[in-house]
Amino acid sequence: MSHSKTAVIPSDHQPLRAPHPSPFQVLADWFRRHFSDPQVIVLTVFVVGIIAVVLLLGHMLMPVIASIVVAYLLEGFVALLVRRRWRRLIAVSVVFTLFLAFVVAVLVGVLPLVYRQVSDLVHQLPQMLAQGQQGLMALPERYPELVSVAQVDEAMSAMRRELVAYGQRLLSMSVSSIVGVITLLVYLILMPLLVFFFLKDKDLILGWFARYMPRHRGIAGTVWKDVDRQIANYVRGKFWEILIVWAVSFATFSAFGLNYAMLLALLVGLSVIIPYVGASVVTVPVVLIAWFQWGWSAPFVWLTAAYLIIQALDGNVLVPLLFSEVVDLHPVAIIVAILVFGGIWGFWGVFFAIPLATVVQAILSAWPRADEQDATQVPAGGTD
Numbered sequence: 001m002s003h004s005k006t007a008v009i010p011s012d013h014q015p016l017r018a019p020h021p022s023p024f025q026v027l028a029d030w031f032r033r034h035f036s037d038p039q040v041i042v043l044t045v046f047v048v049g050i051i052a053v054v055l056l057l058g059h060m061l062m063p064v065i066a067s068i069v070v071a072y073l074l075e076g077f078v079a080l081l082v083r084r085r086w087r088r089l090i091a092v093s094v095v096f097t098l099f100l101a102f103v104v105a106v107l108v109g110v111l112p113l114v115y116r117q118v119s120d121l122v123h124q125l126p127q128m129l130a131q132g133q134q135g136l137m138a139l140p141e142r143y144p145e146l147v148s149v150a151q152v153d154e155a156m157s158a159m160r161r162e163l164v165a166y167g168q169r170l171l172s173m174s175v176s177s178i179v180g181v182i183t184l185l186v187y188l189i190l191m192p193l194l195v196f197f198f199l200k201d202k203d204l205i206l207g208w209f210a211r212y213m214p215r216h217r218g219i220a221g222t223v224w225k226d227v228d229r230q231i232a233n234y235v236r237g238k239f240w241e242i243l244i245v246w247a248v249s250f251a252t253f254s255a256f257g258l259n260y261a262m263l264l265a266l267l268v269g270l271s272v273i274i275p276y277v278g279a280s281v282v283t284v285p286v287v288l289i290a291w292f293q294w295g296w297s298a299p300f301v302w303l304t305a306a307y308l309i310i311q312a313l314d315g316n317v318l319v320p321l322l323f324s325e326v327v328d329l330h331p332v333a334i335i336v337a338i339l340v341f342g343g344i345w346g347f348w349g350v351f352f353a354i355p356l357a358t359v360v361q362a363i364l365s366a367w368p369r370a371d372e373q374d375a376t377q378v379p380a381g382g383t384d
Helices: 023-035 038-057 062-083 088-142 149-175 177-200 202-211 218-256 261-271 277-294 298-322 331-351 353-366 370-377
Strands: none
Touching: 062 088, 062 177, 062 218, 088 149, 088 177, 088 261, 088 277, 177 202, 218 261, 218 298, 218 353, 261 277, 277 298, 331 353
């Protein structure tokens, strides 16, 4: 009877383990895996170049950036007329003339009314402050276990200090009003010219930029088309959202007889520029002015309810209708984009927070992934 013997491999013949790669080798492998494609390099250089130009020259190019925003807004109307077989120059002339008429109507009809209401509000602030102090002083009597007289006095002192500081800032702004007027004149002269030529020579300008782009720009071209569509849809949708919310809010506030209806409606309309945050901030002046006017009464309750309904309809009906083509983003991503881009570029960063976030999403979606590259490198029949 034979016994099978198990062969024992000597220790000096044990298979050797591959040494762990160094951090530099890991980084080099990652760089080679993600940046070996020339199209990826073109996309990277394109994105870095745009960021560098905006960071270094953004302040000087602000009229150009604002003009590009307006051109995006008007391009939709121009394209609609071109599809109806209008010549582009005629379509641009008609749309541009209507836009100038709209701007003049706002400057002549709306801004003087808003200015008067701001002046009236500034004159009424001391009376409102006294009324608010009376309401706060009643709190220690009603809720002595929660609010004390010392806390009310401290709150009122803080409010007075803030009002004094705000008045000083207004005075400092009035000192530099000459510079502001000059800047406004520059915008009023340069922006219409820039908008007109951006609309008229759109194909010429894009063709000029395309001549200096590398041939290997497939991924960059895909990202640009997606970003161009997203930004155009966002700018036009945001413009209509501002107008609709502004008009509905003004009609509602006027129907209730709320003081400073135009000023508050304008603030509510502009608040949609900053998702989530803007609606929360603008609610404070609307509710406070309604309370100073009516107190705890039925008109105050009804107006507050109507205002909340406007905000709910804006978020749940109007926004999905106007921005149906915009890539859906999580609220956390939107808030982070507002904080990041707003901190970098101020107002324009806040305004473009959502389209800039979609730019990042478009780049990440178009970027070649490692699993896709590995799949393309596996030969047919290479797997068992």
